[in-house]
Amino acid sequence: MEKKLITLTVNGIDYELYLNPKTLLVEAIRDHIGLTGTKRGCETVSCGACTVMIDDMAVKSCSVLAVQAEGHRITTAEGLEKNGELAPIQKAFLDEGSYQCGFCTSGMLMSAEAFLKETKNPSEEQIKEAIEGNICRCTGYNSIVRAIAAVAKGKYAEVKS
Ligand code: FES
Ligand code: FES
Structure with missing residues (x-):
């Protein structure tokens, strides 16, 4: 399938990525952006290890495609601390x-x-x-x-x- 250019905003940073449209958000975050704090567990929306925030809502990132998260604020565990201080x-x-x-x-x-x-x-x-x-x-x-x-x-x- 042809790759598509998308922009994901993760922890306040815009990442431009060429992704297969079927790429899951958890894969985009871990394998393409390199933020491995978000874990990949069951990949069947059961374990919650992949949970991130999309805008202010907790979402299992194996349950959405990366393209569906375009235009939203994604926050991972790496984005919780502020000014070098833990949340x-x-x-x-x-x-x-x-x-x-x-x-x-x-x-x-x-x-x-x-x-x-x-x-x-x-x-x-x-x-x-x-x-x-x-x-x-x-x-x-x-x-x-x-x-x-x-x-x-x-x-x-x-x-x-
Ligand atoms: S990896 Fe288990 S819920 Fe997403
Ligand atoms: S699964 Fe080991 S600390 Fe929760």
């Missing part, structure tokens, strides 16, 4: 030990970030629902829920950009 959700994951092997972590961070942008004062139930599309085989989830709750409670000040 509140990253600091909370560190403090709470919300990771072990780390394979789910980028996707989990992006789901948490999108959730916290739209939900103030969430209940524990709401936090659990927000990450139910992200599978973690290591942590048992409690430390992840604690980290998200800590950010929601304002324990970590926002970094001003």
